[in-house]
Amino acid sequence: MTFYPLNVVEYVPETTDSASFVFEIPEDLRATFDYKAGQFLNFQIPWKDFFIERCYSISSSPITDARMQVTIKRVADGRASNWFNDEVRKGSKVMVAAPSGRFVLKEQHDNALIFFAGGSGITPILSLIQTALLTTDRPVQLIYANRDADSIIFKQTLDGLASEHSNQLSCHHHLDSDGEFLTQQKIEDLVAQRWDADFYICGPGPFMDTVEAALADHNVDDERTFIERFVSSIDPDRTEAQTQMEEEPDIGDVKLKVTADGKDFDVEYLSGKSLLESVLADKSIEADIPFSCQEGHCGSCMSILKQGDVKMRANRALSKRDLAKGYVLACQSVPMSNKIWIDFDV
Template identity: 40%
Template sequence: MGEHLDADGFAPLRIKRVVRETSDAVSLVLDVPHHCSGRFRYQAGQFLTLRVTLDGRDLRRCYSMSSAPVEDELRITVKRDPGGLVSNWLNDTASEGVELLVAPPEGRFLLRDNHRGIVAFAGGSGITPIMSLIRTALATSVRPIRLFYANRSRDSVIFADTLSRLVDRHADRLTLTQHFDDDGGIVTPTAVESFVAAAGPADYYICGPGPFMDTVESAVRKSGVPRERIHLERFQVTQAPADAVAAEADVTTDEVVIELDRTTTAAPYRAGNTLLQTARTAGLRAPSSCETGSCGTCMARIVSGSARMLNNDALDDDEVAEGWVLTCQSLPTSRTVHVVYE
């Protein structure tokens, strides 16, 4: 096994153990060699990017750690997804000893360094980073934790036994509420508001399918929680809605100027493409990872012109004010745009 990351920042890691969590979810414990240990240290809530080649296609997908830094292992959990090429391939074929190409941890879905309580909402596989956060908070703090965990049915609950043990062991600090769609329908704003009403001052962590996250975020905001205390991690790529593209039709973007690796490239713009897609079309290897607007890997600064972000769960208001954007989520809104990767 080589001692260095390849040109794209990936290292080969072997699967040390495979844990079948449910019929459609699997955990993979990865063996990190000593010479790579520094690069693969992580914070709770972060994710790894895997690169696999399937049917001749180079595919990259992000998977959150379900382990916690206080544990002596690196584990990701992958749920089968309709149309999910890599997720389904891992569920079907991952076995002990198989080598995966993995990039070091990234992501900003992190525990905030304060003494406030933690209120977490997880939907389906969104429990993965939430588990890492909860395990870390239980081991390193005395913060109270409230978890709302939604699933389609009881047999789709990932980490059911682990959560039960954690609740038993930390009954004074950890409260778990489970919701099953096949019992009561999808999660409603009323259910979210009721759960929030019982919490004191807290930071809020939300992860799951898009509609679930939208419902929860809206209800939490309606309950009066300040925006800076709400932290989101999306697994689904945000697509540019037709009305968003149409809204920019009054201004035709002709060109995007991209500064990357000390080289300036003037790229023609194709309507509907993000800044990241434009860079790729121009043959540039622009940095990216999650492509959902959550990790911040693709961030760059607009020095002239303008763009609007479809989704932003990574940049704070000060960064946006300084011109920073997530290029994977940014549509140009001026005739020319000059963007700098720093």
């Protein structure tokens, strides 16, 4: 992964524990940093005598904002989030990789959009909402849960959007301080039978579990459910990163088939490498292979295992529900059978 130095041209405090950081993109990097609403950036951050990496969602919209912005909320004992909020200001230089991610609007869909955000999960969702309001006439509903009124990120922006687009956008705030805990029953009341909508979910684990359970109860199709999970990579000095992996068995010759961009490719599997590493090494593949962190935490290389068995060295992006459906992370998957077929067109 290549990181580029970007200058912070604006620092905007959002709440007492979150701030936005606006970047200037040099002319020669404009194409590299072209992005879709809902995507994220991978950052390389100095820490002691090494570097750590973190992914943060882009909160600006490519349609409405001239410059790219991320918004970062402090996490207790969070190395990167506290570094950003304590150290990074206007004039700072930060190492950033190109945008990535699949948490984007489906252009071929024309049904309603219902967004569930919890806390800092609003960051990619704000980008999606702003883009949808200006590029579609789809009804948009935001259900946003927070601890209290002071912790609502983008409160003024959301109020302005709701006022300006009152015929298209509705916002519902749910505050723990008011006893407005988001339950499955509350979700059902708010959705109001619009179960044919596209649903976008981003927030803390328990919040997302509640929303996913409500959608499952109403048999919402997976093709209309889009989920973004915030997870952190494992730093080099963490105990988990130093734990040795189990020895991987020698499977012998492996036939690897890959589907991407609607085409099938036969790929030479490189012994000891992940499926993604083998795919990227094959320069004959004429397809856009999605990947970013290559560490198992961003989920960009998520694919469906259509044939064979694999073992994932690490998994910090897929839920139990994802695993049950056959999803794997190509960057962490190694073959456990002689025939493997993975499909990136998911």
